[in-house]
Amino acid sequence: MAQEITASQLSGLRVFAVAARLHSYSAAAAELHVTQAAVSQQIRNLEQSLNCRLFRRQGTQMLLTEQGEQLQPLVEQGLALLHQGLSLLTDPPLAGPLVISVLPSLAARWLMPRLWRFTSAYPTIDIRLLPSQQLADLSRDKVDLAIRYGQGHYPGLHSELLMRDMAFPVCSPALAARLHQVDDLEQVTLVAAPEYAGVSWQNWLALSGRQSLLAHCRSVTVDDGSLALDMVLAGQGVALSRSVLVAELLREGRLCRPFVEQLAPLHQYYMVWHPDSPKQARIRAFCQWLLQEADSVTPAG
Known part of the structure; x- marks a missing residue:
């Protein structure tokens, strides 16, 4: 029957993995933000519980013993799997639908011709566009993200400037x-x-x-x-x-500007979403892509 890992051993294995990677108790202490004495004690307790030596000193370095070399890759794999499992519980999932409200004109002339680049980069995110002149209610209309033309003041919502225009x-x-x-x-x-x-x-x-x-x-x-x-x-x-x-x-030369005079609109384009949305990972991915696309647009002339 496999022996259960105690809480003390689990803590010691984490310290062991850092010290084995850095070949130094002092360097491990610095990375873990503890004292060197605490690292030494954790390793000593782990060695006593396993009834074997894991490190040997050579000059200023702490090298692994034969048992330590056998243990190191297994501990690293175990900690990586543990971190992955915890991430599934704490990080919002990236895959799934993302409902976006956008003005029909912006959807047709700016967003749609570019959207293939996002869907290629994020094939697991299912984009659902809702082109509408109406101002979407992010709480009631089941909209995850809105691209609004306004002044950026939306009580209870998070907004970020996307781009300016003339x-x-x-x-x-x-x-x-x-x-x-x-x-x-x-x-x-x-x-x-x-x-x-x-x-x-x-x-x-x-x-x-x-x-x-x-x-x-x-x-x-x-x-x-x-x-x-x-x-x-x-x-x-x-x-x-x-x-x-x-x-x-x-x-493309399909249109021309016959005159140089231009107006600065009172509104600009903003990305707007609810700060408590469970789809934060998808929203962040799409907003980051939108900003990259906006930065790539040179001023029209």
């Missing part, structure tokens, strides 16, 4: 060739969205010194930024869009 007009290259000055906007259709966070054609024209021009322009209002860009890509007008949404389209 607002400016964009249009197709063919249409851009006809726009030499701001007054030329009278000849085209302005694709607009309801004013939010200070972003509106009225505010952009005021920034350009031509606020009165709005009364003479044709306009179409679209409630979704991605749909507005679809109209512009088809050459049907000029949209006041945000840099995060159009960065790739500008780099």
